[in-house]
Amino acid sequence: MIGYKVWAIASLIIYFGVLLILSLNKKGNKSNEDFFLAGRSFPHWALALTFVASWFGGTSALVSIDQAFEEGISAWWIIGSPSVLAAIVLIFFAKFIRNVGSISQRDIMEKRYSKTAGFLVSIIVIWYMITFASSQTVALGKFFSTMFGTSYLTAILIGVAIVAIYASIGGFRAVVLTDIAQFFLFTLGLIITTVVAFQYSGGLDNILAVTQQPGKENYLNFFANFKQNFFYMLSFGMAWIISADAWQRISATKNVKEAKMMPFGGFLIFIPLYILVAIIGIAAGAIYTSLPEGGIVAALTLDYLHPFLGMVVFLGIASAIMSTMSTAINSGALYASDFYTRYINPNADGKKMVQIGIISTLLISLIASIVALRIPDTLWVLWLSSDILAVGVVTPLLASFLWRRGTSIGAVTSIIVGSSFVLYNFLIDLGFKLPLFWPNGTERILIGIGLSLFTFVIVSLLTKPEYDKADQLMTAARVDDMSTEANFVSIPEGVLAETESASSLEKK
Structure with missing residues (x-):
């Protein structure tokens, strides 16, 4: 065990140094577009890798393997199926997202519906990204504490410090570059773990x-x-x-064609990755009679791997978690910065916005750590983060591209009803003695989405149509032009217009 602690600490220090080098790129962040979209300079394959890395985190690398160990191959449906499903749907919506060209979903909701709708979505998405980052923080804390032999608190502080530093230094460009490196690391780690699990299981x-x-x-x-x-x-x-991180990557592509290729590439990668996850879990079922403390991956690493190979697996799993954490933190900071520009200081220039982005990154890292310490359950925190986004925002946001008759009042009412439903259930989960009028299980998601959809449709039909706003957005979203000239929703007014980045974008 001592040998593994030395290997793990040494490898983490080296790994952190590599991340810092990648983060300290020569091309500086002069504007919001540079900090949060990397100047739209990355090709689709690079963004596809970072798209996978941003989702394939603690729940995939650790929780899904443990679930597969306990439940069998059907555990693939918990994390694998929603990743594949979302990638497929995003292929069809990529054109709309990229053509609109917004740096945030708040901007879309505000232009399509109203300022109130945009404000509410900003709050919900920031909450989602914080809790999503928290779910990864829980996974990282448990994994590090097992490998280092430290307390859960110490492990969280180590992991969050690493992620917060490199994400705040380089912004989205640093996230993409480190995600690419992390993708290859965690893929190698998964392959090694699969081989070891199958070998020591005794075979098929x-x-x-x-x-x-x-x-x-x-x-x-x-x-x-x-x-x-x-x-x-x-x-x-x-x-x-x-999810804001997925839309951020689609928005960061060079044109519509590459925007479609980004989630398609993710779809092709997700399938084999989650097959490896399932194999590791079920193979471990023939090795262990009960779930080891610290999880299957940590147990296989400590029990069966040479320290050098253990270091590779350790870094692979750690990189999977940290890449997802950094994405959640960066996307949350994007929305916090956008919130600052829109509602606090509309005249902020590019330099000021980069500063706000860095502060937001550090603040979200801190809040995510606090939530992880209070609720040390990865799957529960992930469920909490996903429910409010699925129920509160999905209906009006997707309808902004698809349903011309939707209205501002309908959107706002739908967001309030859906979010209130989720928060009410959350209070019950926390132990508050509130009356329950529906099944208190996973099926309540259908009830919440149904309430949100019903409210949106009925209220929209009962209120005055807003065809002008709808036509503007829907026309811009459907245009076939591959250039950025057709974009309707722009990055917040006054932020990029004065920068060279925005100027060159317009010339294209």
Whole structure:
């Protein structure tokens, strides 16, 4: 164990140094577009890798493997299926997102509906990104504490400090560059872990024999526990379709063609990655009789791997978690900065906005750590973050591209009703003695989405149409022009117009 601690600490120090070098790029951040979209300079394949890295975090690398160990191959539906589903849907919405050209969904909601709708979405998305970052912080804290032999608090402080420093120094460009490096690291780590798990399981016959154990009859049944897993897929999938980090990457592409290729590339990568996750979990079922403390990956690393290979796996899993953390923190900072520009200081220049971006990054890192310390359950925190986005925002946001008859009052009412439903359930989950009028399980996501959709449609039909605003946005979103000249929604007024980046964008 001592040897592993030395290897882990040494490798983490080296790894942190590499991340800092990648973050300290020569091309400075002169504007919001530079800090949050990297000047739209990355090709689609690079953004596809960072798209995968931004989602394939603690819940995929650790929680999903542990779930597969306990439930069998059907655990793929919990995280794997919503990732694939969201990537497929984003392929079809990529053209709309890129043509609109907004740096935030707040801007879309405000131009399509009203300032109130934009304000509410900003609050919800910031909350989502903080809690999403918190879910990864929980996973990182548990993994580091096991590998280092430290307390949960110390492990969180180490991990969050690393992520906050490199994300605040380089902005989105640093996130993309480090994500690419982290993608290859965690893929290598998964491959090594898969080989080791399969080798020490004793082979396919031993894995098949697990189904003979009491309670493991459906271990290799892909559709076992489908009802519960379906609602996980619905909640996570609906939220991730409109996740700010995914839209940020689509907006950062050079043109519409590359915008479509970005989620398509992610779709192709997600499938084999989650197959590896499932194999590791079910193979471990033939090695361990109960879930080891610290999880399957940490146990396999400490029990069966040489310290050098253990270092590779350690860095691979750590990089998977930290890449997702950095994305959540950067996207949350994007919305916090956008909120500052729109509602606090509309005249802020590019330099000021970069400063606000750095401050927001550090502040969100701090809040995420506090939430992780209060609620040390990765899956619960992830569920909490996804529900409010899926129920509160999905309906009016997607309808802004699809339904001309939707109105501002309908959107605002839908957001309030949907978000209130989620928060009410959250209070019940925390132990508040409130009356419950519906099943208190994963199926409540259907009720929440149904309430939000019903409210939006009925209130929109009862209020005055806003066809002019709808036509402007929908026309811009559907244009086939691959250039940025057709964009309707721009990055916040007064921020980029004075920068060279915005000027060159207009010339194109």
